[in-house]
Amino acid sequence: MRSQKPTHRGPRDERGVVAARILSVARASFAAYGYAGTSLRSVGRDADVDPGLVIYYFKDKRGLLDAALVPPPGWTEAIATAAAAPMRLRGAALVRTMIDAWEAPASEEFLRSTILTAAHEPIARQRLATNFAVHILDAVSSRLDDDERLVRASLAASQIVGLAMMRYVWKVGALAAMPSDQAIALVAPAVQRYLNGKLTGLDQ
Numbered sequence: 001m002r003s004q005k006p007t008h009r010g011p012r013d014e015r016g017v018v019a020a021r022i023l024s025v026a027r028a029s030f031a032a033y034g035y036a037g038t039s040l041r042s043v044g045r046d047a048d049v050d051p052g053l054v055i056y057y058f059k060d061k062r063g064l065l066d067a068a069l070v071p072p073p074g075w076t077e078a079i080a081t082a083a084a085a086p087m088r089l090r091g092a093a094l095v096r097t098m099i100d101a102w103e104a105p106a107s108e109e110f111l112r113s114t115i116l117t118a119a120h121e122p123i124a125r126q127r128l129a130t131n132f133a134v135h136i137l138d139a140v141s142s143r144l145d146d147d148e149r150l151v152r153a154s155l156a157a158s159q160i161v162g163l164a165m166m167r168y169v170w171k172v173g174a175l176a177a178m179p180s181d182q183a184i185a186l187v188a189p190a191v192q193r194y195l196n197g198k199l200t201g202l203d204q
Helices: 015-033 040-047 051-058 061-068 075-083 087-102 105-118 122-141 149-169 180-196
Strands: none
Touching: 015 040, 015 051, 015 061, 015 105, 040 051, 040 061, 051 061, 061 105, 075 087, 075 122, 087 105, 087 149, 087 180, 105 122, 105 149, 122 149, 149 180
């Protein structure tokens, strides 16, 4: 008599593969429908897994959102490396790091979802502000020497974030279509000026 094969509650993938697929679906759902409009059942259905697996991996919806807002491996390290580049090259390094992140599937998914989710979810907005302050502003400002370093880091970040929004989120204007190297060449000088050029208006 044949022994009966054990049943499985979800796809016979490794844990990391299943969890990554669930997170990918959850990020898209949080961005499109918000926290209230996302359910564990709908995430499980769209990820093609038993909803029980979503609970098994992430416990509840809050745990799923928390996991969806965690930066992918290497993201913060890449920012820190760019912020440590020689000053004359730092503007271009920071812009290139941002563009590389948006053009890599894993980090693009995280960045897009976090920005769009933060537009209507206070939890995501707070996490985005914290990540931005810790991983971008602190990394950039800590490498600057003068008393204006936080202002300089904020101004530089405004250029980088503006480029990301125009090119990758809204996808409007010439920035959305031009080659990456051209976008870097055009935006990096503005970022560089904010990092170590003369700032006007602070004394007014």
